Amino acid sequence: MSEYRLKLYVIGQTPRAERAIANLRELCEKEFDGRSYEVEVIDILENPQIAEKERIIATPMLVMFLPQPMRRVIGDLSDSDKVLMGLGLAPSPPRNS
Amino acid sequence: MANTTSITKLASHIPGFDHVADGGLPLGRTTLVCGSAGSAKTILAAQFLAEGIRHTGESGVFVTFEESAEDVRVNMSGFGWDIAAWEAQGLWAFVDASPEPSHETVIVGDYDLGALLARIEYAVSRVGAHRLSMDSLGAIFTQFTDSATVRREMFRIATALKRLGLTALLTAERTAEYGEIARYGVEEFVADNVIILRNVLEGEKRRRTLEILKFRGTPHHKGEYPFAILNGEGMVVIPLSAIELKQRSSNVRITSGSIDMDAMCGGGFFRDSIILVSGATGTGKTLMATEFMAGGARLNERCLLFAFEESREQLFRNATGWGVDYERMEAEGKLKVVCAYPENDGLEDHLIRMKRTIESFAPQRVAVDSLSALERVSGPRGFREFVVGLTSFIKHQEVAGLFTATTPNLLGGESVTEAHISTITDLIILLRYVEMYGEMRRGITVLKMRGSRHDKDIREFTIDAHGMHIGKPFREVTGILAGTPRHASGGEIEVIRHLFTNE
Numbered sequence: 001m002s003e004y005r006l007k008l009y010v011i012g013q014t015p016r017a018e019r020a021i022a023n024l025r026e027l028c029e030k031e032f033d034g035r036s037y038e039v040e041v042i043d044i045l046e047n048p049q050i051a052e053k054e055r056i057i058a059t060p061m062l063v064m065f066l067p068q069p070m071r072r073v074i075g076d077l078s079d080s081d082k083v084l085m086g087l088g089l090a091p092s093p094p095r096n097s
Numbered sequence: 098m099a100n101t102t103s104i105t106k107l108a109s110h111i112p113g114f115d116h117v118a119d120g121g122l123p124l125g126r127t128t129l130v131c132g133s134a135g136s137a138k139t140i141l142a143a144q145f146l147a148e149g150i151r152h153t154g155e156s157g158v159f160v161t162f163e164e165s166a167e168d169v170r171v172n173m174s175g176f177g178w179d180i181a182a183w184e185a186q187g188l189w190a191f192v193d194a195s196p197e198p199s200h201e202t203v204i205v206g207d208y209d210l211g212a213l214l215a216r217i218e219y220a221v222s223r224v225g226a227h228r229l230s231m232d233s234l235g236a237i238f239t240q241f242t243d244s245a246t247v248r249r250e251m252f253r254i255a256t257a258l259k260r261l262g263l264t265a266l267l268t269a270e271r272t273a274e275y276g277e278i279a280r281y282g283v284e285e286f287v288a289d290n291v292i293i294l295r296n297v298l299e300g301e302k303r304r305r306t307l308e309i310l311k312f313r314g315t316p317h318h319k320g321e322y323p324f325a326i327l328n329g330e331g332m333v334v335i336p337l338s339a340i341e342l343k344q345r346s347s348n349v350r351i352t353s354g355s356i357d358m359d360a361m362c363g364g365g366f367f368r369d370s371i372i373l374v375s376g377a378t379g380t381g382k383t384l385m386a387t388e389f390m391a392g393g394a395r396l397n398e399r400c401l402l403f404a405f406e407e408s409r410e411q412l413f414r415n416a417t418g419w420g421v422d423y424e425r426m427e428a429e430g431k432l433k434v435v436c437a438y439p440e441n442d443g444l445e446d447h448l449i450r451m452k453r454t455i456e457s458f459a460p461q462r463v464a465v466d467s468l469s470a471l472e473r474v475s476g477p478r479g480f481r482e483f484v485v486g487l488t489s490f491i492k493h494q495e496v497a498g499l500f501t502a503t504t505p506n507l508l509g510g511e512s513v514t515e516a517h518i519s520t521i522t523d524l525i526i527l528l529r530y531v532e533m534y535g536e537m538r539r540g541i542t543v544l545k546m547r548g549s550r551h552d553k554d555i556r557e558f559t560i561d562a563h564g565m566h567i568g569k570p571f572r573e574v575t576g577i578l579a580g581t582p583r584h585a586s587g588g589e590i591e592v593i594r595h596l597f598t599n600e
Contacts, residue, residue, distance in 0.1 A: 011211035019207075044212050048219030056212040057194050058204075058241065075206035086203035 004028075004037035005066035011059045012045050016076050020060035023077040031084065062087075104315040107227075107264045110148035111141070113324070113334030118309060119317045123290055127258050127265040128312075132294030137305065137326055138268040140176070141294065142230035143169065144331040145266050146189060147178040149228045156188040157228035158220045158263075160213075162236035166191040176331040190220040196240050204243075210250035214257055221261055229263045235270040289313040295321065299476035302443065307334055323482055325445035333449050337486050348548075351462070351497055353385075354392025357567035361543050361552040362524070370547070371488050371521060372499040376528030380539055381560055382501040383407070384419055385526070386464040388564055389499045391421040393462045394431040401460035403451060404436045405470035412436070419564045433458050444475040444483040452490055462497045468518070469503040484518045523547040531557070531571060531582050540577050541567060 008024055010017035021041060028037055044051045044059060054063070062073040064087050073086040106120035115121045122128050122145075132138045146157030161169055169191070170180045183189035194213055221229065234251065241247050258265045271277070274295050291310040296303055306321035324334040350365035359365040366372055374385050386402065393400040404412055412434060416423045426432035435454055437447070455463060465487075472480050491498040500518070525544040530537050542555040554570035555577050576583045 009212065011209070011215060014211075016207055016209065023206075044215045048215045051212045051216050052192070052219065055193060055197060056216075057237075058208045058210055059212045060208065061212070070200070072200055072202040074202060074204045075208045078206035082203070082205045086205060 002036040002038040002066065004032055004035065004064070006038070007040045007042055007063045007065065009042050009044055009051065009054070009056055009059055009061045009063070012043060017060055019076045019078070020062075023080070023083075024062065027077065027080045027083060030080070031089070064088075104312075106315065108152075109145055110152040111144055111332055111334065112330070113322075113336050114307070114332075116336040117307065117318045117322050117334055118312070119315070122264055122266070123312055123315055124264055125259065125262050126290055127255055127263075127267055128290035128292060130266050130268045130292045130294060131271050132268070133271045133274055133296060136271075136294040136296040137324075137332060138294060139164065139169070139172070139232050140326060140332055142232040142266050142268050143173045143178065143180075144176070145230055146228050147173075147176070147180075147183075147331070150183055150188045154188070155227040156190075156224040157230065158190045158192060158217065158224065158226045160192040160194060160217060160229065160231040162194050162231070162240070163233050165195045166193040168195075175328055177329045178331075187224050190224045190226070192216045192220050194237065196236070204241075208246070210241075210247070210254070213250075214254050217254065218257070218261070221263065226263065229258060229265040231265065231267045233268040233270060299479060302475055302479065304443070304476065304479050305445070323445050323479065325443060325449055327446065327449065333445075335445055335448060335482070335486055337482050351398075352392040352396070354388030354390070354395075355385075355565050355567070357558075357565070358385075358388075358526075358541075361541075361556070361567065362546055363550045363552075366497055366524060367548065368497060369492060369495045370497055370523035371492065371518075372497070372524045372526065373502060373518060373522040374499060374526045374528065375502045375504055377504050377530060380528035380530060381541075381558070381565060382503070382528060383412075383415060383466055384560060384565055385528075386466045386499055386501055387416050387419055387421050389462060389464055390423075390426070390432060391416075394426045394429075397431065398461035399430070399458065400426070400432045401455065401458050401463045402432065402434045403454075403463070403465045404434060405439045405465070406467055407436070409434060409436050418562065419560070420562055421564070433460070439470045439474045442474075444471060444479050447471065447474075448483050448486050451487060455491070455494060455496075459494075460496055462499070463491055464499045465501070467501040467503055469501075485521065488518065488521045527578065529555075529577055529580075531574065531577050533571075533574065533582065533584075540571060542578070 008020060010020060024039065028039060042050060044056065058074045060074070060076060062077060062083070064071045071087045073083055077083050104126070105124045106118070106122060107124040108115050108121040109118070130138055130141055143159065146159055149155035149157055159169065164172070173180060180189055184191070192213070220226070237251070238244055238247050274297055290312050293308045293310050295306045295308070297306070305324050305326070307324050308321045309317040318336070322334055322336055324332055326332055349368040351368050352365050353359050353362065374382050376382050390400040390402055407415070413423045423432060423434065427434065439447070468484065471483065475483065488498065524546045527542050527544050529540045531540045539558050540555045541558045543551045556567050556570050558565055558567040571577060573584055574582050
């Protein structure tokens with residue numbers, strides 16, 4: 001079982017969605033390096049019933065299911081420090097040693 | 098282009114609304130419903146879908162930003178709308194976009210409300226919706242603080258609703274009853290059709306009204322119309338000034354219940370007339386109403402009495418005292434007595450109930466004892482609307498209506514009720530106390546009677562165990578109606594008589 005489990009909900013292949021996916025990939029590679037994580041990207045246009053079930057209004061939306069508690073971040077995730085704060089994961093200290 | 102194509106209407110089937118809206122809501126358009134807190138926006142939004150399902154089997158989608166779907170289901174069940182059952186039948190779908198306090202959400206960067214739109218489109222296609230309600234816009238603006246983004250996204254959603262061909266209601270908050278249309282400038286993206294709901298405090302009483310501010314390119318009635326929220330029914334709009342005056346005038350005479358009174362009116366009341374009986378307390382108004390009922394029952398007519406001043410027991414005992422057997426009349430199905438406390442409800446609610454009772458009992462005559470009691474529970478404007486609504490409804494049914502009104506002064510005087518409704522009445526009967534030689538006596542006169550000759554005298558009348566007996570005119574007394582009876586000597590009377598003889 002992965003230590004981190006995240007889902008990113010987007011609408012179609014819009015520039016905003018692409019941006020969010022790229023920002024998330026970069027963040028994961030940097031922050032979860034060496035640890036087990038799982039990221040799933042879900043297109044709501046293909047699965048509108050998921051949006052209904054998860055009660056999603058705004059996109060892109062990142063939901064962190066693990067570790068608990070569940071956290072949600074809305075937006076294109078352009079500021080990784082803010083995203084980490086939103087997820088309740090303190091930004092990692094600068095690696096300069 | 099748009100001006101050349103005519104806009105058709107979708108009948109909402111909300112009672113009274115379609116009359117005011119001249120057919121219903123603009124078909125395939127979005128209408129903005131604005132109102133302050135507690136002005137029944139959510140009820141209207143839900144009822145729009147409920148009536149569609151009940152009357153034409155049109156399914157609907159309810160998008161809720163404020164209350165959760167479960168709250169809406171529970172809150173609306175009191176109106177007799179079983180939303181859960183409709184959901185199970187695929188006639189109703191919720192898009193629950195109410196805030197979830199358990200979910201902590203932060204915003205980082207650029208976003209849109211594409212998921213909401215996707216959910217709306219999904220729900221619409223799932224139930225094949227014709228109608229959509231969105232309640233309320235203010236709540237989505239508080240969920241997302243970036244109002245520029247929300248405004249842009251709502252505009253996108255409004256455009257999508259139009260593309261989907263939905264007839265939609267969108268509710269929005271107002272901060273004041275009279276002022277800017279809605280908060281956050283939401284009328285910018287649904288500017289074509291605007292309805293305003295008001296809940297105004299008037300003389301310590303709440304008065305609900307609905308106004309269609311605009312329907313672009315299609316007619317509607319202007320101004321504020323009162324409405325009521327009834328248990329088991331929802332909103333009922335009262336289209337007062339929209340009532341058409343197309344009553345037929347009848348020449349058929351009916352008995353007042355008193356032979357003497359019939360004689361004073363030149364052979365009885367007219368079949369479809371509105372009669373006002375005005376007098377101080379104890380002058381015999383309730384007696385006249387009782388005789389009016391008894392007179393109808395003797396001719397096998399159905400009579401309906403609305404009593405707002407006395408209990409059933411009191412009324413029946415009074416009637417017995419005048420030789421009228423209400424109990425037997427009721428047993429024979431000729432009489433229905435409805436007693437109600439005026440204070441129990443708003444006037445709009447009373448009006449709707451009275452109309453319902455008249456429709457279901459289908460009487461030939463109706464008496465209301467007294468209108469003045471109802472005046473207590475409303476402001477002057479609300480009362481006037483009530484009286485106009487009730488009298489025009491009664492005239493429409495072509496039944497005779499007798500109303501009593503209490504004058505505040507024992508001698509003479511004019512009641513406020515009189516001032517409100519005298520122009521609507523066809524016949525006004527005044528009952529007055531007359532003080533003569535240290536004794537209180539009663540006088541009666543027919544002040545006006547439309548379309549008929551009538552007795553102009555002020556006659557004395559007495560009341561005994563058989564009811565009312567009208568006697569001779571008061572002679573040698575002047576000033577009875579003004580409340581200042583004065584004895585005139587024989588010589589004075591002679592002088593006045595000569596004044597009016599044509600020589």
